[in-house]
Amino acid sequence: MAKDIIADHARWPRLEDEIFKVNKECKEAIKAKGRDKVIDSTLGTLIDDDGNLIAFDSVYDTLKDMDKKSIAGYGAIEGNEAYLDLLIDNCFGSYKPDAYIKAVATAGGTGAIRHSIWTFLNQGDYVICPNWYWPAYHTMCEEFDREFKTYEFLDEDFNFNLEEFTNTLDFALEKRDRVLCVFNTPANNPTGFSINDAMWDRILDVIRKRAVSGKFICILLDVAYIEFAGDGSQKKFFQKFSSLPENIITTIAYSMSKSYTAYGIRAGACIIISSNEDIANRAFDSMKHSNRSIWSNITHAGMNILVDIESDEKKKKSYEDELIANRRLIEKRASAFVESAKEVGLIHLPYFGGFFISIPCENPKEVAEKLKEKDMYIVANKNGLRFAVCAVSEEKCKISPKLIKEAIDKVNK
């Protein structure tokens, strides 16, 4: 490429938005044929059975009751104190690790992932990640000149593939002194898989052994879907991040997007966990410096919403009721899908919670194309299809596996 005004490191082809494209087609189909005739599995937000985005009353009533001055004013660069304190409590539930814990407010979970990749890696260091992943991880590695290396997520028995993880970690640490391991769990996007507590012990054993002098390992837990992954016990694994050696640091990308149906509000935090107080503080300093350099401060109303709800028992009760009702809604939809899949012999990755179920298959793009003939619109990724239980009614979840199975068989016959 000829030298021009855009610096080499910043040259990227226009980000294709495959989801946006298929979503547009789907909308046209709904217009032409009616909503009840079409299965819309394109979205990544909670949608009710009538196709409307679910926005919790508890959250938006709080926003509408808010003093306009406290929406208008700047928040603190690092995030408001009450927000960060309550968010930490929220995130860990009863399972706060025994360690030094600090948090920095970020624009959604995205910002927290950005901060972790930025602060703990140099250019050329590796982010290692399962091969079923949220594509933005890869985009960030491009942007910041980090290497992105994936490994086979699950073994033949659909357990977390510890061997592949270990090999990839060893590869990264042989090449470089720093590595970041990203785990999108519980309720992984795009699969709904959760790493169980026994497997976490084994993963942490592997990591601990490799944290020899001169090597630095960051464990990034992207828990975007955690509030849709169980009734609280899904947070138990957090306790395992206690008393790790100080060349291991854990960060958590906590987002209000899903848990408060506040996708468009852009509020979250990067929670830092270290057994060394000084390291936790200096990681905080680094991320505060990043905040000032990219967005100054985050949406004040978002921080206020969390504080107002979590510090008012009545509001908190209303919020939790809505959360639980919607978690149940998804659970029912997912059960319907899983049951039907069993009946028709459709293989999918194990689902433990969250917004999506993944179906591994050959030629996923062609399969997704084929499904349009049956008025189903679904996102294809590298290894299969992403079915959105967050967006498809129970009734339609029931009939979808058969349609998917038939399309896979037709395309890959």
Added chain:
Amino acid sequence: MAKDIIADHARWPRLEDEIFKVNKECKEAIKAKGRDKVIDSTLGTLIDDDGNLIAFDSVYDTLKDMDKKSIAGYGAIEGNEAYLDLLIDNCFGSYKPDAYIKAVATAGGTGAIRHSIWTFLNQGDYVICPNWYWPAYHTMCEEFDREFKTYEFLDEDFNFNLEEFTNTLDFALEKRDRVLCVFNTPANNPTGFSINDAMWDRILDVIRKRAVSGKFICILLDVAYIEFAGDGSQKKFFQKFSSLPENIITTIAYSMSKSYTAYGIRAGACIIISSNEDIANRAFDSMKHSNRSIWSNITHAGMNILVDIESDEKKKKSYEDELIANRRLIEKRASAFVESAKEVGLIHLPYFGGFFISIPCENPKEVAEKLKEKDMYIVANKNGLRFAVCAVSEEKCKISPKLIKEAIDKVNK
């Protein structure tokens, strides 16, 4: 420093927040002595004569009337189309340059400055900037490993110091092939200075001559205060950014923070101006890639506010009435200050609009300290004091110059 888990490039001392500190002291003084006894010149937001943050009804009524679903949902990664189109119209008024123009939504003006520094410079390249500047520019250069070089802002007659600018530009281009020139104008923070149209011709002449083959120059216009800098004619200079050579690119950091009293909403945009369509498009692609990598998308409600107001005549009228009334409020306060300054012989930098007036002096920190004895709380920077006409009542603006003059004389006798 010993090698540790925080990467070298990301190690920073905790950002000191001088303004926060003096603001806290001021609040305590108000509590102890009463609001009418204290002059609070610590803030950077519009404050009414009773000490309350001004949040436009037109803006926050629009937010409160908004469908909660359109607050909750994700916006587009690059920003919603209607938002960007209307924001471009808003920014340029009747003075849209004849060039290819694209815009990318950003978290406030900060995000747009970040994108410009990131996309058009490599590590080690220079950002050149007047020596009266918003400190975040420097923080960003640290964060992204760009060099930050300042030059004397004004000459002895208080005109823009073209000679110092030219020397600094030459220095940067001698060392490197890329440079970014940041201009916070009109209504500069912290001085209230605006570069006039005749001076812009001379600046652009200098830049044009230096844009030889193989050299790349980005002109970044931070116009955060533009809606408080005049009745529209302050936008005339935008037309000068037409038909520049294609190795000059102009970006505008446009923010809703001040113009819509929406500081905490975090909405803005980076407007890209190029005489080459392909370059404008590829700069857009680069910044969209950045959006995805740092905050995904910006506050949806912020984009909606601008669209709702600008596409509804009645709302627009209410908004403009509020904007004009508040611009007049500041103008009156500033006139009171300037008049009194003249009477007591206090020298300040020329004020043409915006939130601040700057008073050059020796030992500004000591002077600010001295002023506390007179119950005035004011921000000191390297070269002087920043008086906040956005925050101090007309009556207090009238008495402040005398207090400041006396404190300067006492400290620097």
